[in-house]
Amino acid sequence: MATWGERGLEFEVLTPWRRCLNGLANPWRNYLLPKALLQWVVRRSKSPLIQETLRKPGGWQSMAIIYANPAPNGLLDGWAVQHSPLAMATRNRRKLITARLEELLRAIPDHEVLTAVGIGAGPGVHLRDALRSCGRRPDQFRVYLIDRDMSACQEIERNAAELSWHDSWRFIHGDARSIRDLLPCVQPHLVKMVGLIEYLSDGELKELLAALRSVMRPGARLLTHGLVDRYGNSPFLERTFGLRHHRRTGPELAGLLTESGFKDIRCWETPMRIFPVCLATRDEVVPQKDRCQAELLQSPGLVDVSRTPRVARGPQHGR
Numbered sequence: 001m002a003t004w005g006e007r008g009l010e011f012e013v014l015t016p017w018r019r020c021l022n023g024l025a026n027p028w029r030n031y032l033l034p035k036a037l038l039q040w041v042v043r044r045s046k047s048p049l050i051q052e053t054l055r056k057p058g059g060w061q062s063m064a065i066i067y068a069n070p071a072p073n074g075l076l077d078g079w080a081v082q083h084s085p086l087a088m089a090t091r092n093r094r095k096l097i098t099a100r101l102e103e104l105l106r107a108i109p110d111h112e113v114l115t116a117v118g119i120g121a122g123p124g125v126h127l128r129d130a131l132r133s134c135g136r137r138p139d140q141f142r143v144y145l146i147d148r149d150m151s152a153c154q155e156i157e158r159n160a161a162e163l164s165w166h167d168s169w170r171f172i173h174g175d176a177r178s179i180r181d182l183l184p185c186v187q188p189h190l191v192k193m194v195g196l197i198e199y200l201s202d203g204e205l206k207e208l209l210a211a212l213r214s215v216m217r218p219g220a221r222l223l224t225h226g227l228v229d230r231y232g233n234s235p236f237l238e239r240t241f242g243l244r245h246h247r248r249t250g251p252e253l254a255g256l257l258t259e260s261g262f263k264d265i266r267c268w269e270t271p272m273r274i275f276p277v278c279l280a281t282r283d284e285v286v287p288q289k290d291r292c293q294a295e296l297l298q299s300p301g302l303v304d305v306s307r308t309p310r311v312a313r314g315p316q317h318g319r
């Protein structure tokens, strides 16, 4: 591991030897070997990560295995979990995003009830870890974790019970593009979107950004990332697992964010340079007055979702 950047964050880097192996394997797995053969090999693999990726490409459970980085179950599993550039960069991304979130959380005064939303959040590990390390009390935050996969709910509820965050940490089941309906009275200070936009076309991403912008308070921050196929693994992932990633460099993502009403964009890289992490600020244009506006103006930390029809579970806030 290499120590890199400020605050002594430790990131994983591909050794020159593994870089060389990756370069040699690419033409074979990307183009030369028949797709049917690759699919046969991975289907027979005992790797939990490979099986999970086949079961649900782009699901949060694959991320959870990559983060846990368990002892390998065979050669293929060792490659997929420990040494594949995407898995290494995913763990690096987690560290960088968590550190950035922690800074953002610390910048919000303790007397203000911080409202944050995780989009395509799975079990919400980034926000959970950042909140824990900055030591914010549960009465000082409200976090909503939106995911269209109901299976994230159980993990979120387990965390809420373990950390005594019952009233502050909740799962919202649904499509994030409908955030206005899912959370009609919530105006977040902070939105985090990790592991999602690489599955969205530019058009779909702009639709999502417009929906987010419509609920975020002026000056609120959005933390997200692009994806660059720096190690040339995309064709293999697409033909073998059906994982089709939309690639965006930091400047390309910054351009889309600017077009969508965000400003003051800053981007950071980790040493693998696969996921440029971008922080953007919602512009100051005041959202259109709607039925919740009067309440929101009276109570900056308001999180009254009692009229939200699609909230899956958990306690009601702000009553």
Ligand SMILES: C[S@@+](CC[C@H](N)C(=O)[O-])C[C@H]1O[C@@H](n2cnc3c(N)ncnc32)[C@H](O)[C@@H]1O
Binding pocket: 058, 059, 060, 063, 064, 119, 120, 121, 122, 123, 124, 125, 146, 147, 148, 149, 174, 175, 176, 177, 193, 194, 195, 196
């Ligand atoms: C790769 S996982 C990332 C999970 C988590 N953010 C992480 O980084 O560990 C992507 C998640 O986004 C969710 N998702 C995809 N499209 C979505 C949408 N339109 N609305 C809500 N969730 C969505 C999926 O169900 C999945 O759990």
